[in-house]
Structures are given as structure tokens and as C-alpha cells.
Amino acid sequence: MKMKFDFLQYEEKFWYGLAELVFRFTFIGFAVLLAIDYLVPGFVTNWLNPIWLLIIAIISAIILITKK
Amino acid sequence: MKKTWLKRISLVFAAITIGFAIWLVNINFPSYDALIIESELGQDLPAISKLGPEPRVKLVEGYQTVLESPIYFDLRAMPWFKEAQVHLIYKEEGLSLAGVGGQAGPGFNYDVKTATINTDQEDGWQKAVFYFTLADVYSPKNINRFLISTEPTSLTDKEGELQIKQLKVILKK
Numbered sequence: 001m002k003m004k005f006d007f008l009q010y011e012e013k014f015w016y017g018l019a020e021l022v023f024r025f026t027f028i029g030f031a032v033l034l035a036i037d038y039l040v041p042g043f044v045t046n047w048l049n050p051i052w053l054l055i056i057a058i059i060s061a062i063i064l065i066t067k068k
Numbered sequence: 069m070k071k072t073w074l075k076r077i078s079l080v081f082a083a084i085t086i087g088f089a090i091w092l093v094n095i096n097f098p099s100y101d102a103l104i105i106e107s108e109l110g111q112d113l114p115a116i117s118k119l120g121p122e123p124r125v126k127l128v129e130g131y132q133t134v135l136e137s138p139i140y141f142d143l144r145a146m147p148w149f150k151e152a153q154v155h156l157i158y159k160e161e162g163l164s165l166a167g168v169g170g171q172a173g174p175g176f177n178y179d180v181k182t183a184t185i186n187t188d189q190e191d192g193w194q195k196a197v198f199y200f201t202l203a204d205v206y207s208p209k210n211i212n213r214f215l216i217s218t219e220p221t222s223l224t225d226k227e228g229e230l231q232i233k234q235l236k237v238i239l240k241k
Contacts (some may be wrong), residue, residue, distance in 0.1 A: 018074065041144070042145075043146065046096075
């Protein structure tokens, strides 16, 4: 029974760590792409929409807040 | 164990980020010095807009039909591209292609040019190529506006149309 509890705790920590990682990469990525596109309009947004990174960052931030 | 997996995932994310950065730089600074931007007729793309305004053009069986002149499209080109070649494949059905012009200044200020190269293709389609120096085209926030002008094929033709099959812009450094 104790082992099962440890396993669940391990799983939870892993997903929390992953959400933290995803948040860092996507949020910093979004901020960098936004800055580049502000300086040179179209450099990023001609090819992709960086808002998707922000959406992923928000979802991971919600996971981080609720799991804390 | 947990940290090892997170470190591995972190490395994968870092590799994806580096790969993405290389792709983005390569697409904006093409190694072959030319960037081809092709319009999807009737659809707004981030790099090139659809032809407009709407009442003057309509999409019929995948072709853009021009009913009235002038019509416009916007191109978002990076400032390091010095030259733009506008390639048009069209068919004259009562309206002929008079020229394409780049916006030279704010407001209705266009420098309309006739085609530098005009070749006949099969089934009555023609291909016209127009050359523009982007330094001469007004470009607020890297957006260049181009005008397509038509004229009646003959004075007796009151109603006609010009069909456009392909609109492609080749940007060169």
C-alpha cells in the first residue's frame, strides 16, 4: 500500500516538473518571438502564429498553480 | 529517476528550440537569395493577402475572377529583400490586364507598370511578369500594397472579366 502511495507521489512530481519545463520553454519562446516580430514585423508571423505558445504556457501555468 | 527523465525532456525541448530557430532564420534569409510567396486564391495568408476588394473580385471554380478594376493585394516582405517579381497567370474574358503597380506613397498613389515578360500558355492562359524595386514601394510595417489594373479588351465590351489562375511573388535580395 505504501509503495502505491509513493508511486502516485512520484507521478505527480513528474507531471509538475514537466509542466514547469513546458511553461519555461513556451513562455520564454513566446516572449522572444513577440520581441523579434515587433522589431521586424512578419519575421515570425509570416510563417506561424506564436499565440499557440502562449496558450500552451497558460495551460501549463494553470497546472502549476492548481498542483502547488 | 524523475530528474533524469526531466533532464532528458529538457534536452529534447532545447534541441527543438535550436532546430526551430535555425528553420526560422533559414526561411527569412534563404540561402539561394530568393523567396517564393504564392497566393492561395481567395484566402488571406500572413505573407500575402487575397485579392480585394470583395465586390470587384469573386472566386469561381478555383479561379479569381476580376469584374472591375482596380484590385489590390498586400505583401509582407522583409526589408532585406530589394526586388520583387510579380508573376500572374491570367485569361482575358472581355477585360485585359493593363498593368500592376506598387504603392508609391500614402493614399491612392501607385506606379503602374506594364508586364516586362508576357508569354502565351495553353488554353488561352497568359503569364505576365512584373519587376519592382521594393525601395520604391511604400511599406508601412513591411506591408507593400500592389494594384492590379484592367481595361476593356474592346470598346464594345461593356461587361467582361479577367480570370487569374496564379499569383506568385518572388522576392530577391
